Amino acid sequence: MEPIEIGLIVSGGMLVLVVLGMRVAFAAAAAGMVGLIWIFWAKFGYDPARFGKALTIAVKTAGQVPHSKISSQALSLIPTFILIGYLAYYAGLTKALFEAAKRWLAWVPGGLAVSTVFATAGFAAVSGASVATSAVFARIAIPEMLKIGYNKQFAAGVVAAGGTLASLIPPSAILVIYAIIVEQDVGKLLLAGFIPGAFSAVIYGLLIIGLAKTIKNFGPPVSGFTWKERFAALPPALPIVFVVVTIIFFVYNPFGGDAWGTPTEGGAIGAFVVFVMALYQGMRWSELKDALLETAKLSVMIFTIIWGVLIYVRFLGFAELPSAFSDWITSLSMSPMLILICILLAYAVLGMFMDAIGMLLLTLPVVYPAVMALNGGEAVSAAESTFGMSGPMCAIWFGILVVKMAEFCLITPPIGLNCFVVAGVRDDLTVQDVFKGVTPFFIADAVTIALLVAFPAIVLWLPGQV
Amino acid sequence: TEWNVSLWGKRRAFTEHVEKLAELVSEKTNGEFTLKISYGGLSKNKENLDGISIGAFEMAQFCAGYHRDKNPSITVLELPFLGVETLEQEIALSMAVYQHPAVKKDLARWDATLLMPSPLPQYNLVGVGEAPKSLADFEGLSVRATGGIGKAMATVGAVPTSMSASEVRQAMDSGIVKAVSFAPHAHMSFGTIENGKWWTTNLNPGTVNCPVVVNTPALEDLSDAHREALLGSVDEALEYYVTQYESKTMEAWGPALDERGIERVTFSDEEIAAFKEAAAAPAAAAWIEENTARRLPAQELYDLVTGMVANGS
Amino acid sequence: MAGSSLVLTDDSRLSKIDQRLYKLEGYLALLSGLAVFSLMLLAVFSVGGRNLAGQPLPGYVDWIEQAMPLIAFMGIAFTQRDGGHIRMDMLVGALRGRPLYLAELITTLVILCVMLLLVWGSWAHFDRSFDFSAPMWSSDSSMDISLPLWPAKLLVPVAFSVLCLRLVLQVWAYGSALITGDDTLIAVPLVADAATQAAMEAEHVSAHDK
Ligand code: NA
Ligand code: NA
Numbered sequence: 001m002e003p004i005e006i007g008l009i010v011s012g013g014m015l016v017l018v019v020l021g022m023r024v025a026f027a028a029a030a031a032g033m034v035g036l037i038w039i040f041w042a043k044f045g046y047d048p049a050r051f052g053k054a055l056t057i058a059v060k061t062a063g064q065v066p067h068s069k070i071s072s073q074a075l076s077l078i079p080t081f082i083l084i085g086y087l088a089y090y091a092g093l094t095k096a097l098f099e100a101a102k103r104w105l106a107w108v109p110g111g112l113a114v115s116t117v118f119a120t121a122g123f124a125a126v127s128g129a130s131v132a133t134s135a136v137f138a139r140i141a142i143p144e145m146l147k148i149g150y151n152k153q154f155a156a157g158v159v160a161a162g163g164t165l166a167s168l169i170p171p172s173a174i175l176v177i178y179a180i181i182v183e184q185d186v187g188k189l190l191l192a193g194f195i196p197g198a199f200s201a202v203i204y205g206l207l208i209i210g211l212a213k214t215i216k217n218f219g220p221p222v223s224g225f226t227w228k229e230r231f232a233a234l235p236p237a238l239p240i241v242f243v244v245v246t247i248i249f250f251v252y253n254p255f256g257g258d259a260w261g262t263p264t265e266g267g268a269i270g271a272f273v274v275f276v277m278a279l280y281q282g283m284r285w286s287e288l289k290d291a292l293l294e295t296a297k298l299s300v301m302i303f304t305i306i307w308g309v310l311i312y313v314r315f316l317g318f319a320e321l322p323s324a325f326s327d328w329i330t331s332l333s334m335s336p337m338l339i340l341i342c343i344l345l346a347y348a349v350l351g352m353f354m355d356a357i358g359m360l361l362l363t364l365p366v367v368y369p370a371v372m373a374l375n376g377g378e379a380v381s382a383a384e385s386t387f388g389m390s391g392p393m394c395a396i397w398f399g400i401l402v403v404k405m406a407e408f409c410l411i412t413p414p415i416g417l418n419c420f421v422v423a424g425v426r427d428d429l430t431v432q433d434v435f436k437g438v439t440p441f442f443i444a445d446a447v448t449i450a451l452l453v454a455f456p457a458i459v460l461w462l463p464g465q466v
Numbered sequence: 467t468e469w470n471v472s473l474w475g476k477r478r479a480f481t482e483h484v485e486k487l488a489e490l491v492s493e494k495t496n497g498e499f500t501l502k503i504s505y506g507g508l509s510k511n512k513e514n515l516d517g518i519s520i521g522a523f524e525m526a527q528f529c530a531g532y533h534r535d536k537n538p539s540i541t542v543l544e545l546p547f548l549g550v551e552t553l554e555q556e557i558a559l560s561m562a563v564y565q566h567p568a569v570k571k572d573l574a575r576w577d578a579t580l581l582m583p584s585p586l587p588q589y590n591l592v593g594v595g596e597a598p599k600s601l602a603d604f605e606g607l608s609v610r611a612t613g614g615i616g617k618a619m620a621t622v623g624a625v626p627t628s629m630s631a632s633e634v635r636q637a638m639d640s641g642i643v644k645a646v647s648f649a650p651h652a653h654m655s656f657g658t659i660e661n662g663k664w665w666t667t668n669l670n671p672g673t674v675n676c677p678v679v680v681n682t683p684a685l686e687d688l689s690d691a692h693r694e695a696l697l698g699s700v701d702e703a704l705e706y707y708v709t710q711y712e713s714k715t716m717e718a719w720g721p722a723l724d725e726r727g728i729e730r731v732t733f734s735d736e737e738i739a740a741f742k743e744a745a746a747a748p749a750a751a752a753w754i755e756e757n758t759a760r761r762l763p764a765q766e767l768y769d770l771v772t773g774m775v776a777n778g779s
Numbered sequence: 780m781a782g783s784s785l786v787l788t789d790d791s792r793l794s795k796i797d798q799r800l801y802k803l804e805g806y807l808a809l810l811s812g813l814a815v816f817s818l819m820l821l822a823v824f825s826v827g828g829r830n831l832a833g834q835p836l837p838g839y840v841d842w843i844e845q846a847m848p849l850i851a852f853m854g855i856a857f858t859q860r861d862g863g864h865i866r867m868d869m870l871v872g873a874l875r876g877r878p879l880y881l882a883e884l885i886t887t888l889v890i891l892c893v894m895l896l897l898v899w900g901s902w903a904h905f906d907r908s909f910d911f912s913a914p915m916w917s918s919d920s921s922m923d924i925s926l927p928l929w930p931a932k933l934l935v936p937v938a939f940s941v942l943c944l945r946l947v948l949q950v951w952a953y954g955s956a957l958i959t960g961d962d963t964l965i966a967v968p969l970v971a972d973a974a975t976q977a978a979m980e981a982e983h984v985s986a987h988d989k
Contacts, residue, residue: 060900064513069510079850260830262637535925738818
């Protein structure tokens with residue numbers, strides 16, 4: 001049997017295991033292990049006497065992957081980003097942020113919903129995890145919206161959608177994972193997420209204003225905050241700004257001087273700043289211990305998926321599947337743009353059934369080389385490329401598109417994690433309610449993605465500046 | 467017979483000898499013996515020697531400096547200020563070291579047989595800010611330089627800073643490091659020359675040694691004709707490599723510097739001699755002591771290398 | 780999702796062993812958490828040293844690479860015990876009683892087999908970096924400041940072995956439930972439907988919300 005056929009069969013087997021409810025990380029590791037054994041035994045002509053040798057080679061090859069792939073400086077961003085999120089609870093940062101957004105923005109039509117979106121966007125600048133963002137704001141923002149007569153389904157939808165902004169606006173664990181899989185500059189990708197993230201927030205805001213103007217009794221604007229009250233709400237929210245500025249200074253010094261460090265250092269320093277604030281707010285050891293345990297659990301979960309999937313990817317390397325897929329894609333007679341759109345649609349479908357990080361890890365080793373080949377290769381210049389951008393820029397552009405798709409799958413049924421979390425926080429809401437409420441935001445996301453595809457400059461302008 | 471070959475990154479000047487070898491071997495055996503080259507699909511670069519030892523693939527490239535304890539014997543070729551001037555000289559030195567029984571034994575721990583080097587020119591610095599006029603200007607200068615070259619830079623007061631190669635460009639643009647030490651092709655591919663202001667032409671603190679190895683049992687399993695086709699193609703592959711590196715990289719290097727207006731900094735012979743004095747002897751002494759403790763004939767290896775350089779081979 | 784599922788306890792031997800093991804797993808997970816914390820401090824030292832004292836932390840990258848396995852592996856059994864490794868539970872969520880126990884038993888057995896193989900493979904990876912006769916017992920070292928790598932590599936088979944213990948316990952729990960057909964499962968995470976699971980996640984968040 002050809003290696004490529006083995007690759008396809010084993011990949012099918014892995015899907016069966018995943019559907020059977022096997023934990024994704026181990027299903028991928030199992031598939032990779034079986035695949036490696038198969039490949040090496042096939043190389044020995046299925047000689048029964050040499051099965052032991054094939055097994056040994058396969059097991060030792062797979063056994064290198066966890067340590068070797070996890071010992072990476074770039075991956076160290078993930079646990080520090082998660083730690084920032086958990087420490088922010090103790091520092092009371094989220095509540096202060098929502099209060100400030102409310103006093104400044106609530107006067108527009110659909111005001112509280114708009115405030116919620118921008119508060120989540122602000123929190124996204126310190127949080128790298130979407131699910132946590134939705135959970136916090138469901139508790140803070142939904143009661144206030146209900147109090148002034150918002151439709152409860154819609155109020156829930158706003159929070160579920162707003163939470164997704166955390167994975168585009170830096171810092172973002174998903175963007176870092178993308179950068180690592182495709183071996184691109186982490187700092188540039190994080191920078192590239194900023195404008196599309198803010199852009200998404202603006203599109204969400206416009207959608208809400210539009211709905212508020214057309215639907216009667218939607219969400220009345222909230223007026224009556226005096227300027228004094230507005231300014232009084234700013235100081236408690238300042239710490240967020242402080243953390244954001246700290247992180248920014250680690251990537252790029254806006255005053256033209258030296259940056260303070262590298263992006264990987266920036267994440268860790270951001271966590272330290274939030275930690276000091278939480279201490280100032282009176283955090284005790286028992287709370288810190290809880291935060292550390294929760295951080296450990298979430299990090300371990302993500303890292304287990306990473307090495308599990310990378311064992312499978314190692315097998316794919318021996319099976320030559322990525323290059324075969326890439327050859328196939330580039331041999332298609334469709335227009336490259338159409339192929340790209342088909343790939344994005346495939347992500348939308350896949351994202352309905354899968355977790356975002358698992359989806360990226362599984363698909364990118366195969367899809368990314370194909371997209372790069374479509375554009376004309378890694379080293380292509382903007383002038384000679386298909387999509388009108390150089391290889392590295394195409395990697396950034398495609399990364400932002402894919403991460404936006406991954407965000408999208410956090411709010412699509414049947415497995416939209418953000419919606420489950422919001423429904424879980426509120427006893428009076430079912431998951432169906434939240435899915436109903438979040439539907440309008442599909443349109444907003446579709447518009448955003450279409451604009452990002454049509455105008456790559458939205459993504460590429462900022463990283464092009466540094 | 468089909469061999470898997472584990473390289474990393476992309477196809478570039480640094481991998482052309484392996485590509486050429488694959489072409490020659492296939493030609494000489496009428497396609498009966500082929501080398502299937504994978505760029506990063508089979509292993510991480512730091513684990514290529516492990517993969518050889520496991521038998522996961524039959525041929526691989528790696529750099530000695532990635533993991534000194536895995537291959538202490540060949541790190542003699544990475545000592546600072548050996549005085550190597552050309553790629554041909556680097557090849558001759560490497561091949562001589564690779565043939566030494568102690569080196570063969572060192573690599574035999576990994577079931578690996580050294581096939582050929584991937585010679586690189588001397589590292590030099592590309593930097594931002596004011597160009598150093600003399601070695602005294604290195605005082606307090608933050609430099610991205612790892613391992614032995616980092617230690618050498620520290621002897622003249624520079625501050626070696628470690629970071630992954632992919633963060634180097636950003637670190638230099640933002641001023642975290644003022645200078646970066648690489649071979650010319652790496653300066654070009656990691657983009658340090660895009661905003662760099664100066665380049666040192668003759669600091670020549672050393673280089674890395676990156677051999678291509680084969681799995682020993684696999685080599686022994688080859689038929690005599692196939693083994694002859696492989697081993698007999700090494701010289702031609704290396705020749706091709708040198709031509710490629712010199713014509714493509716080195717010829718592009720000068721114009722690349724001129725295009726960007728990068729100043730060439732050349733130090734006087736006295737200064738280089740002083741630098742060498744401060745850095746070379748202590749590094750060599752430390753290396754010999756450390757590797758004698760590993761029961762390697764360290765002095766002998768060091769004398770072999772320095773003797774060949776002195777004889778001008 | 781990382782959410783914790785409910786694990787029932789009683790005074791059976793199985794449950795007692797489960798709780799003992801859980802304690803050990805908890806300590807290891809806390810070690811993971813403390814390693815994250817140390818990552819943060821490491822950055823503070825590195826940045827502070829460079830910007831204030833003009834002297835960066837030597838081998839900063841090497842140290843981070845040493846800390847990463849501590850973070851990634853020590854909590855793996857703890858996470859498995861709480862049902863924190865994500866999966867698609869649409870199918871198992873619809874099953875009840877023996878069919879459910881059978882499905883869980885099969886997938887848990889597969890995981891156990893893979894992890895046993897990986898204990899072997901990761902031990903071999905450690906073993907190649909370890910040499911009793913070498914200085915610092917090291918035959919593999921980090922790139923910049925030559926730290927021996929064997930301690931970090933040894934963490935992997937150790938953590939995987941603890942996970943294997945956990946999996947044996949779960950196989951035992953599912954196996955005996957399959958035989959007796961009991962309604963209550965002890966010592967394994969229960970399949971809450973996704974909504975209940977999210978409720979527990981949310982409760983966790985709100986417990987910290989002041
Ligand atoms: Na974020
Ligand atoms: Na979904």
